[in-house]
Amino acid sequence: MMTKTEVIESAKNFARDFFKNDHSGHDFAHTLRVYDLACHIAEQEGADVFLVGLAALLHDVDDHKLSPDTAAEKNRSRRFLDSQGLEKTVVDSIVDMIRQVSFSQNTLPPDTLEGKCVQDADRLDAMGAIGIARTFAFGGSHGRAIYDPEGKDSASSIAHFYDKLLLLKDKMNTPTARKLAEGRDNFLRLYLDEFISEWNADR
Ligand code: ADP
Ligand code: NI
Numbered sequence: 001m002m003t004k005t006e007v008i009e010s011a012k013n014f015a016r017d018f019f020k021n022d023h024s025g026h027d028f029a030h031t032l033r034v035y036d037l038a039c040h041i042a043e044q045e046g047a048d049v050f051l052v053g054l055a056a057l058l059h060d061v062d063d064h065k066l067s068p069d070t071a072a073e074k075n076r077s078r079r080f081l082d083s084q085g086l087e088k089t090v091v092d093s094i095v096d097m098i099r100q101v102s103f104s105q106n107t108l109p110p111d112t113l114e115g116k117c118v119q120d121a122d123r124l125d126a127m128g129a130i131g132i133a134r135t136f137a138f139g140g141s142h143g144r145a146i147y148d149p150e151g152k153d154s155a156s157s158i159a160h161f162y163d164k165l166l167l168l169k170d171k172m173n174t175p176t177a178r179k180l181a182e183g184r185d186n187f188l189r190l191y192l193d194e195f196i197s198e199w200n201a202d203r
Contacts, residue, residue: 008053011080014058022066035056038118039053045113045116098118127181168181
């Protein structure tokens, strides 16, 4: 029987290995930041830190962009969890959490506190200074323009701020994340203001 610490260590190794060649913003560093944030939120909110940690470490290994074949059933995560000797009910609940967290157009929030913590952490990592870096990394790797001042290029990286990043603050599930999101959202707005000023040579 593995201890919880050993299972978490093993999940880290599994995710590190899975993401080793990805630098598109969906990499192991993202997974580790989501893990740290999600555990912090879970502690504050009184959620089960082990379940939250495991779901956070696995939340992107069956992402539809990276792994379209396993995305629906989260097969990769399930196979890993089964290999750790966890009870089937535990495996099922983690797989459910991952499925709910990764709905990109999610209409419904996750139905467990643990799922809410992971979703909040994933969204926080798309905000603030880190979110800005990821947005330009994603844009660059997809050949997108930085900015189109005419607003015709809806695929520019700056357009993504308005399409997604600035909307995240109001989508947080937990009070702990809402507070963190406020700081990160303020920084996004400050950054945009400076960006536009410099673009217009006003500063
Ligand atoms: P995750 O599933 O981890 O939430 P996504 O796959 O949605 O992340 O996106 C990965 C990163 O790339 C995020 O930081 C996101 O904001 C950014 N991103 C996604 N779509 C775009 C886009 N069209 N332009 C610029 N950045 C994007
Ligand atoms: Ni993610």
